[in-house]
Amino acid sequence: MLPLAYITLSLGTTLPLAxxxxxxxxxxxxxxxxxxxxxxxxxAVRLRDDFxxxxxxxxxxxxxxxxVDTYIxxxxxxxxxxxxxxxxxxxxxxxxxxxxxxxxxxxxSSPSLITEYTDFNTGEKVDFEPPxxxxxxxxxxxxxxxxxxxxxxxxxxxxxxxxxxxxxxxLLIPFGExxxxxxxxxxxxxIYSTTGLGMGNMSEVATMFALQAFGWDMARGLTGEMALxxxxxxxxxxxxxxxxxxxxxxxxxxxxxxDSHRTDFGVNLTxxxxxxxKVTNIVAxxxxxxxxxxxxxxxxxxLSPSEWNTLSKFTYSNEYTGLVDNAVFNESYSxxxxxxxxxxxxxxVFQDEPTVASFAYSGLDHLFRVMIIGNKTTTAAEAKVLAxxxxxxxxxxxxxxxxxxxxxxxxxxxxxxGPMHARVTVDEVENGFYQELYKLQGARSTWWTxxxxxxxxxxxxxxxxxxxxxxxxxxx
Numbered sequence: 001m002l003p004l005a006y007i008t009l010s011l012g013t014t015l016p017l018a019x020x021x022x023x024x025x026x027x028x029x030x031x032x033x034x035x036x037x038x039x040x041x042x043x044a045v046r047l048r049d050d051f052x053x054x055x056x057x058x059x060x061x062x063x064x065x066x067x068v069d070t071y072i073x074x075x076x077x078x079x080x081x082x083x084x085x086x087x088x089x090x091x092x093x094x095x096x097x098x099x100x101x102x103x104x105x106x107x108x109s110s111p112s113l114i115t116e117y118t119d120f121n122t123g124e125k126v127d128f129e130p131p132x133x134x135x136x137x138x139x140x141x142x143x144x145x146x147x148x149x150x151x152x153x154x155x156x157x158x159x160x161x162x163x164x165x166x167x168x169x170x171l172l173i174p175f176g177e178x179x180x181x182x183x184x185x186x187x188x189x190x191i192y193s194t195t196g197l198g199m200g201n202m203s204e205v206a207t208m209f210a211l212q213a214f215g216w217d218m219a220r221g222l223t224g225e226m227a228l229x230x231x232x233x234x235x236x237x238x239x240x241x242x243x244x245x246x247x248x249x250x251x252x253x254x255x256x257x258x259d260s261h262r263t264d265f266g267v268n269l270t271x272x273x274x275x276x277x278k279v280t281n282i283v284a285x286x287x288x289x290x291x292x293x294x295x296x297x298x299x300x301x302x303l304s305p306s307e308w309n310t311l312s313k314f315t316y317s318n319e320y321t322g323l324v325d326n327a328v329f330n331e332s333y334s335x336x337x338x339x340x341x342x343x344x345x346x347x348x349v350f351q352d353e354p355t356v357a358s359f360a361y362s363g364l365d366h367l368f369r370v371m372i373i374g375n376k377t378t379t380a381a382e383a384k385v386l387a388x389x390x391x392x393x394x395x396x397x398x399x400x401x402x403x404x405x406x407x408x409x410x411x412x413x414x415x416x417x418g419p420m421h422a423r424v425t426v427d428e429v430e431n432g433f434y435q436e437l438y439k440l441q442g443a444r445s446t447w448w449t450x451x452x453x454x455x456x457x458x459x460x461x462x463x464x465x466x467x468x469x470x471x472x473x474x475x476x
Contacts (some may be wrong), residue, residue, distance in 0.1 A: 022280040024270070029054045031476055032269055032284035034257060036067025038458040039449040040290030042096070045467045048250065051473060055284050057251045063237070064244045067417040071323055073364055079235035080362045082323050083415055086459060087236075088217045089227040091466065093459040097231065100242035104229045111363040112333040116399070120337040120356055120390040123397025127343045131186040137223060139187030144219040145200050146182050150243050151439030152217050154208060156464040157454045161434040172426045175210035176203030176348040180289055188347040193336070194218065198319050198421050198456070200353030209423040212455045252280065257300040262287060262397065262444040286472050287446045291322050292316065292419050304444070310436050313428055314452060317353065318374035318418030320383040324359070325410045327366045328395065328402025332361035334402045335394065354378045356390040367412060380416055384409075422452035 006050055033040045036059030044057045069083025070291060077284075087093060087104075097104050097328070113202040117126040124158045130136070148169060152160050162168070169179055179185045188196075188203075196202045206211075220226035231238050244251060252271060258279075259270035267287040271280045291297050294310040329335070336358050353356075357371040372383040391409050394400050424433050441447055454464035 002161070004414055023279045025311070026281045026283065026412065027056055029056045029282060029284045031288055031472060032056045032267065032282045032288045033096065033288045033290055034058050034059065034269075035066070035450070036061070036064040036240075036251065037290060037450075039461045039465055041065065041240060042462045043248070043288055043449065043469065045096075045470070046469055048057050048247070049470070050298070053473070053476065055247075056284070057247060057249055058255050058257060058269070059251060059253050060256050060274075063240065064247075065237055065240030067415065067420075068236045068240060069321065069413070069415045070237035071362075071364075071367075072235070072412050075332075076127050078364060079233075080323070080364065080367070081230070081236045082321055082346065082413060083417065084236050086228045086230050088457055088459045089229055091463045092300055093462060094229065095234045096238060097460065100239065100246070101240060102234070102239055103232045105232045105440070106227060108228055109233045111332070111361065111368070113361055114332055115132045115334045115336050117336050117342070118280035118397075118399055119340045120351070120393055120442065122340065123393045124340055124346045124397060125399070126338045126340055128338055129344050130189045131345075133190075134249075135186050136190040138290070138422035139184050140190065141223050141324055142182070142221050143179075143184050143187050143191075144216065144223065144265050146184075147204060147216060147219075150211070154211060155216060156460050156467065157456055158434045158438060161438075163435065164430055164432045167430065171211075172206055172429065173209040174203060175205050175207045175455075178207040178210075179203075179348060183251065185347045192350060194222070194459075194470060197350075197357045197371065197373060198317055200317060200355070200375070201350045203350060205413055206423070206426050206429070208429070212423075213421055215455070217457070217460065218284075221382050255280075260301045262302060262446055267445050285445065285476055288449060288450050288468075288472060289446060292422060292450060293448070293452055294419050306436075307440060307443075310433070310440065313424045314348070314422045314431065315376050315424070316378075317421040318376065318416075318421030319420055320370075320372040320374065320380060320414070320416055320418065322370050322372075322387075323362060323367045323412040324370055324387075324391075325366050325412045326368065326391075326402075327364065328400040328407070329359060329361070329368050330401055333367070335360055337390070354382070354386055356387050356443070359391075359394075374418065376419070378418075384414070420451055439470075442471065446463075 030053040033044050037056050041064045044055050046052045047054045063415045071080045118127055123258045134466055191214045197211045201203045202210050221228045251433040254275045255271050255273045257269050258272045260269045266285050337351055354374040357373050359368045362369050370387050388409050
């Protein structure tokens with residue numbers, strides 16, 4: 001048997017003799033986790049604190065929490081969550097806040113707003129008449145009743161997804177067709193405006209993926225069957241700051257994997273801090289990947305042909321959000337982007353991505369939340385250009401209160417939420433894609449969590465982790 005030191009160095013990156021005196025630090029851990037967003041941070045706490053396993057958490061940002069995005073006003077200390085805005089009370093989600101002494105309540109940081117519908121491509125006001133709130137909730141109640149039999153197939157993961165030939169046909173038809181078929185179109189505006197907008201033109205997306213963007217628990221939350229909650233102070237980022245304090249030096253911030261070697265007996269990751277340049281080798285018995293399996297994210301991992309063939313089939317939305325400070329917006333307004341053809345009551349008509357979904361007042365001074373939905377290739381720079389162009393169109397069309405001359409959007413905050421809403425073609429689903437995807441779980445000492453393997457809601461990801469952790473611990 002080869003000595004461990006030999007195995008460690010043979011699995012790591014080859015270093016030139018000139019820097020042999022500065023060999024990387026070597027860490028030995030039970031589990032190494034890539035990604036400190038909702039899935040990775042939660043799993044790190046549970047594995048280390050509750051199951052007494054040594055961990056290392058690798059996070060490319062300088063904070064944990066991923067797409068949480070809490071803005072803090074420097075003058076008043078007031079907070080506004082411009083990313084994640086509430087939590088679904090699934091499983092024991094509130095208990096996780098309690099362990100960090102964070103109180104929660106049902107209040108929301110979002111004010112009540114007047115919605116003005118405009119086609120951001122033309123600046124033309126859209127005389128859209130949405131159903132009444134009562135009518136929308138009635139449609140959501142009926143929607144929930146229809147989709148309930150399929151819940152275990154899709155959430156919190158795809159462990160029970162039907163084999164090819166047994167997939168309910170309704171899951172594979174376009175979502176707009178599904179809503180029309182069951183007389184649910186009156187629910188479309190609220191589905192889109194809450195979380196469905198992340199899919200872009202959700203009418204054209206296969207129903208099973210629309211259900212992952214807005215499904216069972218969101219419907220329960222809107223109809224009062226499940227509680228939605230937020231921290232009562234400090235914003236949602238306060239939870240992940242508390243997790244960071246708890247995990248301490250077990251988190252490597254501002255760091256990414258630059259090389260890897262994975263076997264059935266363990267993994268070795270070479271990690272570099274992109275600020276200091278420090279390189280660390282992490283030798284672990286298990287790897288948990290808690291980032292989206294995009295081509296860029298997976299490049300440093302030594303994917304096998306079968307892993308690459310499966311993961312490369314995903315396509316994504318690139319979602320961006322931010323806060324802009326421009327006094328020309330009318331406070332208490334939400335400027336919502338709809339095609340002119342949505343008027344007066346075509347509930348299933350939406351803009352194609354890439355697009356700016358809305359500018360909505362935050363309740364803080366002149367700050368407006370911007371939601372930008374991109375396609376698979378939309379970059380952050382392109383998203384900002386989209387926002388600027390939409391702003392210019394609204395300004396020149398007289399939809400805002402300021403002078404018409406050109407102005408630059410004043411960005412107070414900007415955040416990348418994509419890639420997210422991972423999906424594949426209907427043909428791939430019918431050919432057994434999800435069975436092949438889940439064969440990756442546990443292979444080469446590697447486990448997978450996050451939206452591509454579950455669903456993009458924070459507490460649902462925690463619920464998925466709860467089912468995954470016993471599998472990770474087996475034999476450890």
